[in-house]
Amino acid sequence: MSFSELAIILLSTVLVNNFVLAQFLGLCPFMGVSNKLESAIGMAGATTFVMTLASICTYLVDTWVLSPLGLQYLRTIAFILVIAAVVQFVKMFMEKTSPLLYRVLGVFLPLITVNCAVLGVAILNTQKAHNFFESTMYGFGGALGFAMVLVLFSAMRERLAVADVPAPFKGASIGMITAGLMALAFLGFGGLVSLQ
Amino acid sequence: MIDFILQNPIFSALIALGGLSALFGAVLGFAAVKFKVEGDPIVDQIDALLPQTQCGQCGHPGCRPYAQAIADGDPINKCPPGGQATINALADLLDVEAPSLDSEHGEHSDVKKVAFIREDECIGCTKCIQACPMDAILGAAKHMHTVIVDECTGCDLCVEPCPVDCIDMIPVQTDLKTWKWDLPATNQKPVFHVVASEVNLIASDLGRGAAFDTAKATDETGKAA
Numbered sequence A: 001m002s003f004s005e006l007a008i009i010l011l012s013t014v015l016v017n018n019f020v021l022a023q024f025l026g027l028c029p030f031m032g033v034s035n036k037l038e039s040a041i042g043m044a045g046a047t048t049f050v051m052t053l054a055s056i057c058t059y060l061v062d063t064w065v066l067s068p069l070g071l072q073y074l075r076t077i078a079f080i081l082v083i084a085a086v087v088q089f090v091k092m093f094m095e096k097t098s099p100l101l102y103r104v105l106g107v108f109l110p111l112i113t114v115n116c117a118v119l120g121v122a123i124l125n126t127q128k129a130h131n132f133f134e135s136t137m138y139g140f141g142g143a144l145g146f147a148m149v150l151v152l153f154s155a156m157r158e159r160l161a162v163a164d165v166p167a168p169f170k171g172a173s174i175g176m177i178t179a180g181l182m183a184l185a186f187l188g189f190g191g192l193v194s195l196q
Numbered sequence B: 001m002i003d004f005i006l007q008n009p010i011f012s013a014l015i016a017l018g019g020l021s022a023l024f025g026a027v028l029g030f031a032a033v034k035f036k037v038e039g040d041p042i043v044d045q046i047d048a049l050l051p052q053t054q055c056g057q058c059g060h061p062g063c064r065p066y067a068q069a070i071a072d073g074d075p076i077n078k079c080p081p082g083g084q085a086t087i088n089a090l091a092d093l094l095d096v097e098a099p100s101l102d103s104e105h106g107e108h109s110d111v112k113k114v115a116f117i118r119e120d121e122c123i124g125c126t127k128c129i130q131a132c133p134m135d136a137i138l139g140a141a142k143h144m145h146t147v148i149v150d151e152c153t154g155c156d157l158c159v160e161p162c163p164v165d166c167i168d169m170i171p172v173q174t175d176l177k178t179w180k181w182d183l184p185a186t187n188q189k190p191v192f193h194v195v196a197s198e199v200n201l202i203a204s205d206l207g208r209g210a211a212f213d214t215a216k217a218t219d220e221t222g223k224a225a
Helices: A003-016 A027-032 A037-066 A072-097 A099-105 A108-114 A116-127 A132-162 A172-187 B002-007 B009-034 B041-049 B063-071 B083-094 B127-131 B190-206 B213-224
Strands: B113-117 B167-171
Touching: A003 A132, A027 A108, A027 A132, A027 A172, A037 A072, A037 A108, A037 A116, A037 A132, A037 B009, A072 A099, A072 A108, A072 A116, A072 B009, A108 A116, A116 A132, A132 A172, B002 B009, B041 B063, B041 B083
Parallel strands: none
Antiparallel strands: B113 B167
């Protein structure tokens, strides 16, 4: 496992195989929390933190508990359990050690439990048979990609809110169209790096 | 035993999931005890008694920081919008002598006032908007500003920065909309303490800057009658 391979995984998950715009995971917070830049940044920070931690924990559970017992078919439910526990633990830990960050992230922290990108990264890790470092990097990169796209999109939606949009496209519809155009734009990164 | 478990995958599944759940439950239970956050209930109680004008006349950036400062030993007589009624309620809560209002921080007025911008004189400098702690002033640069009466707590902070002196503090007339129940003042004996806290809750439901309404309501309704 060389450093350059990890860098390629990072670049690939952030830009080429972006979780939101190329794999269509985590669309719910992507549309739901992107109305304001501030809350988007909060959500992005919380998700980055949890997703990295969750990909590490799910890798450990999969490798040390599920695989030796031949219980791969229990992955989904076991991963949900792991993610819920990790989110709750992070919430408690943060409330104690960093009340400021806790107040910034606020309600978004528990919301991440049901973010499908977090479950997606865990399941993709097992499908692609990543090792520990690859899993961590994949989770971190995916989270970074999610955070970047969410913040970009919320900045656009803040401008759309005051733009002169034709009546039928107002509100969520122009948001969907913008997201689609963003996904098209991200297609341009295809072929930048290729994962073996 | 191990052979038995391995031959019956349902048991290994149950044990694995049950074990994981128990493990996470134990970790979370441990975390709940280890990372328990002790809130400071006295700060919340003090904050509930303050008028929530967020005017900063006490020298703190808002009512909650002042509540924190009182809990840390700051004098309780620095709140002009609250006036004597708030000081008495605080003294009652903290079981200290009620001092009179420290005039260094401003005068308490018994009549509720709101800011009013004489709009044809407004030059649109936005200085009052920046000064307003309640975001009660509407407007943009080089456009006329106006005050949202419902949001204004009458804290005076916008009057000083205005370069053309076009902001007046006008008293609010008591009419059907602004009249409040004539509730007993909050400086009663400890027997009334529970009642007093309820009074404040109701008053703050009625609108911002409410703690002093309980005291003020007495003379205003007296006048109205």
